[in-house]
Amino acid sequence: MVIRLPTQKADRKMNKKWISASAIIFALAGGFYLLGNNLAVSSEVEEEIVLEEEEFEENLLYGINIDELDVIEGIVGKNQTLSTILAPFNVPYQIIDEIARKSKEVFDVRRIAFNKKFIVMTPKDSSQAQFFIYEPNPAEYVVFNLEEVQIYKEEKPVEIQRVEFGGLITKSLYQDMMELGASHELINKFADLYGWNVDFQRIPKGDKFKVIYREKVIDGVTVGFDGIETAFYEHKGQAYHAIPFEQNGEVSFFDQEGNSFKKEFLRDPVEFTRISSRYSLNRFHPVQKRYKPHLGTDYAAPTGTEIRTIGDGTVVEARFTSANGNYVKIKHNGTYTTQYLHMSKIASGIKPGERVKQGQVIGYVGSTGLATGPHLCFRFWKNGKQVDWLxxxxxxxxxxxxxxxxxxxKVKIEKMQQISAIPYTKNRGKLLADK
Incomplete structure (x- = not known):
């Protein structure tokens, strides 16, 4: 290879070019260096700002920053009103009156009730209340901004909690579940679920049950029922698993063989209660004092208990007669018709021609007509003839x-494994052998 060395003249030209190029390179390098340092500094600043934001989080209560406020908790006393509650906190009557007038669309202050919780917030440098918060129920609160005369209602955040337990029947489904902490709503839904498989009016001791369900919790307190996830009942040695599965766009319960728990009708027109008299062709009538057919099923329940239609249908009668009292009659299809007697009152909107849905409240238990006490007499027609519903x-x-x-x-295996892991308990904290 031959390398040609440049001449002296050429060297000078190249030196000038090299100097120019070097200057550009150094200038660019310096620029990138400064840019890099600026970016680094900027990142550090951002990081410091973020850290400062994290260090100075607001101390919120009911959505209000209470750093500069004193918080006083209280319980509404007998005959207390908004005015008497706020009187010790130097709130002018004119503001109380304006708050009372403005709040009617959000919350009528006349509904402030005995034994309900309230909060008063005052500035640390003043004894005059700035905020009044009232809790009408565990799930909601009403904020009264006394300074700006504003009122608004909010809901507390709800946590869904999963609960499970199992037990043995020693007295009744209702009593044994109650002793394990079950709510009335859970027991009613469980009885509805198994109503067509088990006669809970006549269950033997030794039957077993397990359930996994959800409940709504606010501030650590259970405020409501949110549905059954899966359940199990063993009746006279026969096991019934309730497996949830979505089919045709609807989640329903099926047994371990894949048969549906859902039927055209609910098992009972009132939630889990006691049957006081059954269908009979020769029953002594307590009012007329003679033996005659009783072609219905009587459900004993307190006055005002909700009565629900057992299935979809159309109201054909909703009126009062001297024998039936207030009653409703519903045609479900060409085969079945039902009737609900002795209501204390018929529910609003229930009249001939109205369509009703399964489980809809159509009236309330009473003792109108020929009745000695509050109960529902439920009657069931099949092809135009009254038959024994049970x-x-x-x-x-x-x-x-x-x-x-x-x-x-796949779902069945998962749910049955979950159920099998639940022990039987006699009461809270006391385990029984899983037989």
Missing amino acids: QEEIPPSDPILTENLLAFE
Whole structure:
């Protein structure tokens, strides 16, 4: 290889070019260096700002920053009003009056009730209340901004909590579940679920039950029921698993064989209660004092207990007669008709021609007509003839479809494993052997 060295003249030209290029390179390098340092500094500043924001989080209560406020908690006393509650906190009567007038659309202050919780907030340098917060129920609160004369209602955040337990029948489903901490709503939903498989009016001691359900919790306090996830009942040695599965766009319960728990009718027109008299062709009438057919089923319940239609249908009668008292009659289809007697009152909007849905409240238990005490007399017609409701075999909804069997099996295995892991308990904290 031959390398040609430049001449002296050429060297000078190249030196000038090299100097110019070097200057550009150094200038660019310096620029990038300064830019990099600026970016680094900027990042450090941002990081410091973020840290400062984290260090100075607001101390909120009911959505209000209370750093500069004193917070006083109280309970509404007997006959207390907004005016008497706020009187010790130097709130002018004119503001109380304006708050009372403005709040009617949000919350009528005349509904402030005994034994309910309230909060008063005052500035640390003043004894005059700035905020008044009232809790009408565990799930809501009303904020009265006394300084700006504003009123608004908010809901507390709700936590959904999963609960499970199992037990043995020693007295009744209702009593044994109550001793384990179950709510009335949970017991009613459980009884509705199994009503067509088990006669809870006549269950033997030794039957077993387990349930996994959800409840709503606010501030660590349970405020409501949020549905059953899965359940189990063993009746006279026969096991019934309730497996939730979505089919045709609806989540329903199926047994371990894939048969639906859902039927055209609910098992009872009132939530879990006591049957006081059954269908009979020769029963002594307590009012007329003679033996005559009793072609219905009587459910004992306190006055005002909700009565629900057992299925979808159309109201054909809703009126009062001297024998039936206030009653409603519903035609469900060409085969079945039901009637609900002795109501204290018929529910609003229930009149002939109205469509009703399964479980809809149509009236309230009473003792109108020929009745000695509060109860519901429920009557059931099949093909135009009154029959014994408790002996009827109502066909279930569709079972698991063939194309859904594999998916159902997967859900079934998961739910049955969850249920099997739950121990039986006699009462809170006391375990029984899982027989």
